Amino acid sequence: MPLGRFATTYQAGPLARRAAITESGHEPLQIQTSDELLREFYARKPRALARAISWAEGGRASELIRTLYPQTGRAMTVGLTGPPGVGKSTLSSAFVRKARALGKSVGVVSVDPTSPFSHGALLGDRIRLTEHFTDEGVFIRSMASRGHLGGVAGATADAVLLMDAFGLDVVLVETVGVGQSEIEVASLAHTTLVALQPGSGDSIQVLKAGIMEIADVFVVNKADHPMANQLRREIRSMMEMLSFPGWVPELVMTQALTGEGVDALWAAVERHVAYLNATGEIDERRREAFLHQVRQLALGRLERRLDGVLQHEPVAGIDPYAGADRVLATFGAPDAVEADAEPPSRPRAVVKGLT
Amino acid sequence: MSKRPLRIVIAKAGLDGHDRGAKVIARALRDAGMEVIYTGLFQSPEQIVRTAIQEDADGIGLSILSGAHMTLFPLVVDQLKAQDGDIVFFGGGTIPPEDAAALKKAGVRAIFTPGAPLAEIVDFVERECGRRRELVG
Ligand SMILES: Nc1nc2c(ncn2[C@@H]2O[C@H](COP(=O)(O)OP(=O)(O)O)[C@@H](O)[C@H]2O)c(=O)[nH]1
Numbered sequence: 001m002p003l004g005r006f007a008t009t010y011q012a013g014p015l016a017r018r019a020a021i022t023e024s025g026h027e028p029l030q031i032q033t034s035d036e037l038l039r040e041f042y043a044r045k046p047r048a049l050a051r052a053i054s055w056a057e058g059g060r061a062s063e064l065i066r067t068l069y070p071q072t073g074r075a076m077t078v079g080l081t082g083p084p085g086v087g088k089s090t091l092s093s094a095f096v097r098k099a100r101a102l103g104k105s106v107g108v109v110s111v112d113p114t115s116p117f118s119h120g121a122l123l124g125d126r127i128r129l130t131e132h133f134t135d136e137g138v139f140i141r142s143m144a145s146r147g148h149l150g151g152v153a154g155a156t157a158d159a160v161l162l163m164d165a166f167g168l169d170v171v172l173v174e175t176v177g178v179g180q181s182e183i184e185v186a187s188l189a190h191t192t193l194v195a196l197q198p199g200s201g202d203s204i205q206v207l208k209a210g211i212m213e214i215a216d217v218f219v220v221n222k223a224d225h226p227m228a229n230q231l232r233r234e235i236r237s238m239m240e241m242l243s244f245p246g247w248v249p250e251l252v253m254t255q256a257l258t259g260e261g262v263d264a265l266w267a268a269v270e271r272h273v274a275y276l277n278a279t280g281e282i283d284e285r286r287r288e289a290f291l292h293q294v295r296q297l298a299l300g301r302l303e304r305r306l307d308g309v310l311q312h313e314p315v316a317g318i319d320p321y322a323g324a325d326r327v328l329a330t331f332g333a334p335d336a337v338e339a340d341a342e343p344p345s346r347p348r349a350v351v352k353g354l355t
Numbered sequence: 356m357s358k359r360p361l362r363i364v365i366a367k368a369g370l371d372g373h374d375r376g377a378k379v380i381a382r383a384l385r386d387a388g389m390e391v392i393y394t395g396l397f398q399s400p401e402q403i404v405r406t407a408i409q410e411d412a413d414g415i416g417l418s419i420l421s422g423a424h425m426t427l428f429p430l431v432v433d434q435l436k437a438q439d440g441d442i443v444f445f446g447g448g449t450i451p452p453e454d455a456a457a458l459k460k461a462g463v464r465a466i467f468t469p470g471a472p473l474a475e476i477v478d479f480v481e482r483e484c485g486r487r488r489e490l491v492g
């Protein structure tokens with residue numbers, strides 16, 4: 001399917017500004033206002049989606065998201081996490097191939113870490129996705145985490161919304177699987193895939209990091225590996241110790257390099273989506289994703305305010321608790337709701353015997 | 356607010372399988388604080404330009420060692436024009452000075468031959484791609 005879902009006519013806004021001709025003779029795309037960008041976005045120009053994501057990365061997409069938000073919620077969103085080297089990017093490529101075979105347009109966001117030293121990043125996930133580079137129905141964006149702790153870049157949620165609004169049918173987010181941080185991906189995607197590596201002791205990690213709670217589908221990739229079946233058994237026996245009030249995670253064996261098992265993976269994702277729709281849990285997932293992003297945005301602003309206050313507030317000479325009280329007092333917000341507020345959570349897996 | 360990092364696509368075109376030079380440059384740019392999108396070997400001009408547009412890259416650095424530079428570089432320039440790409444395009448490889456001069460005339464912003472100091476390349480990218488960042492935000 002071509003990327004042509006929008007036949008929307010959009011006319012508002014000033015004339016696009018003409019920019020200076022560069023030395024080499026072509027004209028820079030000088031999109032300055034949201035109106036200019038939106039016009040290109042509705043005309044389904046890939047560079048407009050690309051620029052919109054850049055704005056999100058720079059914290060400048062609020063106006064854009066406000067306008068486009070009503071057009072979101074249509075894409076099938078899938079998160080893919082797991083340790084480095086397990087084959088996530090290769091699997092993404094195979095997953096995209098499957099989606100394309102079914103005529104669906106696809107967006108891929110792959111997140112890699114920013115170097116804490118140089119603030120630069122080497123983004124290499126595309127190496128595995130080259131077969132899709134010239135496919136008009138596929139849009140791929142590499143993102144650096146830019147210091148965001150959650151294993152997904154701060155702007156990832158915006159990128160997902162933007163791709164969704166752009167009319168892409170499937171949006172796949174690949175994240176670095178380090179520590180516990182990738183758990184955040186579960187709050188951006190409707191379906192979370194956790195890829196595990198045979199013969200690496202991953203299964204132990206799984207319990208430690210609480211990934212059991214976020215996996216909708218376990219993927220044992222590199223099924224050609226001699227330890228693959230053992231990993232499958234370990235995951236199965238770990239699952240037996242848990243009871244799942246709702247969806248019971250599926251387990252799929254894949255060989256991303258050959259594409260083997262990817263049909264089964266696609267089918268598992270479809271069953272999960274069907275489950276979400278049939279039970280109405282999809283609304284809960286959407287709400288979770290929404291609240292998560294609201295929380296992230298609010299926290300970001302609070303943090304900047306806090307840093308500002310800390311620079312000017314004379315807190316020396318008093319104890320840290322008094323210091324915190326004094327700093328918060330300048331916010332003007334009473335901390336009345338603080339006491340029993342807990343982050344919303346809904347357990348997806350419970351250890352058997354514990355209720 | 357501090358400036359956003361520059362985003363640079365480093366690509367390797369043609370049929371030669373040597374990407375050491377490209378990788379060294381990718382690292383140098385990363386260490387200079389840029390976000391480097393590395394696309395791997397054997398890219399076609401169309402693949403490279405589509406990548407750069409989707410990534411909203413400020414620059415494309417293309418390495419060619421196979422001797423096909425006189426065909427491949429101009430094809431990338433054409434693709435950039437065809438797809439409205441406003442992206443700084445530079446290249447590297449074993450390219451004789453007279454070819455380099457012709458390529459610059461054709462729209463390749465700079466050509467670096469083996470042995471060019473990394474600092475020179477980094478400076479160029481910071482300056483030229485930095486200018487694009489000023490323009491587009
Ligand atoms: N044997 C085998 N190797 C695979 C398979 N899938 C991916 N790989 C290889 O695993 C390595 C890491 O893959 P990549 O997709 O970059 O992993 P990522 O870091 O998780 O994104 C590459 O060399 C792939 O070719 C598979 O099914 N079997």
Ligand SMILES: [Mg+2]
Binds near residue numbers: 088090124125174
């Ligand atoms: Mg990867």
